[in-house]
Ligand SMILES: Cc1cc2nc3c(=O)[nH]c(=O)nc-3n(C[C@H](O)[C@H](O)[C@H](O)COP(=O)(O)O)c2cc1C
Ligand code: SF4
């Protein structure tokens with residue numbers, strides 16, 4: 035049974051939300067953590083009762099999210115990410131190595147119940163792949179040797195500290211300015227280095243003036259779609275008599291993307307300042323940071339930073355004496371890529387399955403709890419302090435027309451120094467690849483905006499400039515700015531298969547073309563890669579991709595149909611060499 | 615207000631969706647997840663159309679009509695999408711119409727028929743899932759489920775029994791009862807609402823299934839439920855004049871008294887009409903044995919008996935319990951009989967239960 039103490043904790047969490055149903059995911063996290071690593075039948079019923087939802091719906095929610103378990107796992111749950119950057123970094127060998135060392139297969143638990151081995155999707159650490167997540171903790175840049183050391187320590191029941199070398203560089207000193215500073219997550223360091231001056235400036239302006247400044251900066255959303263933030267804010271439904279909410283999208287699930295993490299982990303106050311300013315501008319009453327569940331440890335960093343900000347009067351009632359009341363709730367997801375889509379995110383935040391909603395209405399009109407809501411990406415919001423403090427003009431000194439501002443590019447795959455690089459939009463891809471230490475071997479292809487954008491051949495990528503417009507012109511998209519580099523050793527059919535398996539795993543399952551289309555393409559590509567395929571199968575894949583485009587409820591269908599189509603079309607001979 | 619669908623000018627009212635306007639005008643647009651009772655869901659994508667001036671495909675089940683709108687339901691992209699939807703749905707489960715309970719009463723089959731699809735051009739291998747036969751009245755066959763979600767909305771928000779939900783995700787998503795219990799062991803009250811809205815053969819009634827009667831063989835007669843005072847409107851399906859099954863009266867979903875819903879009694883309790891145990895003539899007990907009798911003879915026995923009790927023990931020793939299975943007039947007459955002739959107020963009625 036659930037103890038009174040846990041019940042009290044759930045009640046306390048529920049009180050933080052305008053609607054107690056939002057406490058459903060936190061309740062699952064809590065009970066799972068505190069009672070044996072899973073939530074079985076009895077606990078599920080108890081949770082449903084406390085929150086006040088039907089058992090059927092609670093079960094529907096629990097089974098939607100991969101992080102929630104119905105069965106116990108070993109004391110140490112080893113989760114190896116095997117998505118494409120990981121694959122390029124040798125994750126498959128790590129998995130095989132672990133299987134041998136533990137004497138179990140993926141999905142199994144050792145007889146002594148000490149270890150469970152799983153493979154998982156991208157953990158947003160692609161610059162330091164392969165990653166093994168042990169329970170709540172990340173172990174990055176894993177080699178066979180480091181894996182052995184990790185196992186040896188775990189066998190002695192010690193979660194070891196294993197330092198990682200990360201690569202980063204900033205040309206702009208806006209988003210990664212404090213990266214590398216000691217104690218940069220501390221509010222004192224943030225203040226010493228000029229923090230919260232944007233907020234002070236904003237509070238001297240009217241909300242409309244702040245919106246005007248953001249509009250003037252032409253900043254485009256950094257979450258993937260590149261929609262101008264100021265314009266989106268302008269869509270907010272006015273005078274509805276309902277509160278307005280601001281949601282920061284920290285789901286960071288797009289494979290190849292590990293940029294938002296850099297801000298939250300190393301400079302959390304920058305994000306907090308950006309959210310408070312934006313909240314002030316749109317006259318929001320409450321802000322949320324929806325952060326992917328695997329980032330629970332980064333959520334702790336954020337919580338600590340929020341507490342510091344509250345203590346110093348940057349958050350809470352009457353911020354800096356301005357009369358503006360605003361607070362931020364950190365909300366953990368639980369393993370679902372689609373929850374990065376803004377309406378799915380809202381559903382998830384409301385304690386439901388992360389199923390995207392039909393649009394219209396758009397969140398700016400009917401969003402969280404039926405209220406007007408703005409959803410913005412971490413990087414977008416973290417750019418706001420600079421815009422307000424230094425002015426739109428200063429922001430526009432970075433980049434080029436229609437593509438202004440600094441941008442964090444995450445570079446992974448076959449480069450010498452995979453990592454994060456802050457450069458102005460409009461920087462040539464070649465410059466970024468040089469910054470990342472150059473390509474290992476011969477460049478074969480590159481995916482420049484996260485997995486959901488069409489692949490470019492080495493030839494197509496020549497002369498590419500990393501701006502929204504140039505990417506579009508070259509037949510791809512800037513997306514999240516997650517650049518995955520593939521050299522001559524990469525097999526495109528294998529990459530395509532791994533890609534579609536990701537989408538098939540993540541599809542919410544609501545709509546037919548995505549749910550069953552991703553599964554069918556996945557089966558066809560598996561057959562082709564295994565040498566069981568035919569030429570007809572290749573055509574079928576292309577036919578399906580073409581049919582799926584534009585027919586799904588949310589953009590996820592397109593997010594796989596377009597890239598898979600590009601891989602098969604551009605590297606068709608590689609597919610053909612595998613079939614009869 | 616007017617719109618043009620496939621070149622035909624069609625009348626519409628504000629607030630209507632393109633799908634509703636098309637259907638009202640007799641234009642066929644398949645719609646597997648939308649149902650007037652459960653509303654738009656946007657899940658199946660079968661209903662997409664193209665609209666002049668709007669980019670890409672639009673769900674006609676969610677798109678509100680605008681005056682002068684020009685809609686096309688027959689473009690290559692629309693037809694390509696419909697074909698893909700049918701092929702994917704057929705490949706997703708195990709569909710064999712030949713012996714399916716819903717053959718000729720299935721919206722997926724109808725859609726395939728319109729497109730001339732006999733079998734999908736690709737199949738995904740999967741093992742069949744056993745049917746859930748645990749419930750008294752309903753059989754669930756998840757291999758025929760197309761994930762439209764009508765049943766979930768109906769159970770959660772229509773009849774608010776909150777039994778059905780989607781669980782899992784992606785192609786593993788499925789409809790479950792409570793936390794994935796067999797229906798017969800779940801909190802399901804067997805109202806049958808989910809069966810009523812299911813477009814395919816994934817949720818079917820057990821009675822006709824066991825008696826090997828399929829919906830296309832039956833005749834529906836609108837009747838009033840004889841069980842309680844609500845007076846639900848029922849389509850009583852019969853074959854060769856014998857009971858087959860009962861559905862709430864189709865179509866008038868917003869009409870009282872039952873708005874197309876039933877309870878377990880109306881849904882499953884009408885099979886008594888053909889029961890061999892049913893009394894078809896009066897019986898009189900003679901020497902401890904019930905024997906067939908004429909109405910005159912039987913009424914004499916009743917009259918004598920009532921009179922004897924009344925004389926010996928007083929009128930309040932007699933009570934009357936009447937039934938919703940007979941008409942108001944008959945109920946009134948019995949009540950008058952009790953009060954005026956016998957002289958008792960001991961009168962009650964099953965509708966009070
Ligand atoms: C399948 C899918 C996944 C997404 N994942 C993310 C994500 O992890 N983070 C994010 O900021 N935006 C993500 N988006 C985009 C959001 O829907 C939304 O456009 C974005 O958060 C808006 O913020 P922005 O305008 O600041 O970019 C995703 C979209 C889709 C369709
Ligand atoms: S496209 Fe995929 S993820 Fe989006 S709603 Fe449809 S099934 Fe869900």
Ligand code: SF4
Pocket residue numbers: 708709710711712714715716717718719720721722723758814815816
């Ligand atoms: S559910 Fe419909 S399509 Fe499927 S087998 Fe039955 S009749 Fe055929």
Ligand code: SF4
Pocket residue numbers: 752768769773775776777778801802803804805806807808809
């Ligand atoms: S029969 Fe009624 S209660 Fe049972 S699952 Fe169907 S709709 Fe829900």
Ligand code: SF4
Pocket residue numbers: 758759760761762763764765766789808811812813814816817
């Ligand atoms: S059981 Fe029927 S109504 Fe329910 S989701 Fe499946 S096909 Fe739709």
Ligand code: FES
Pocket residue numbers: 115116117118119120121155156157158159160161163164165289290291
């Ligand atoms: S973290 Fe390894 S693939 Fe992204």
Ligand code: FES
Pocket residue numbers: 644645646647648655656657658659660661662673674675676
């Ligand atoms: S009926 Fe419109 S999407 Fe299903």
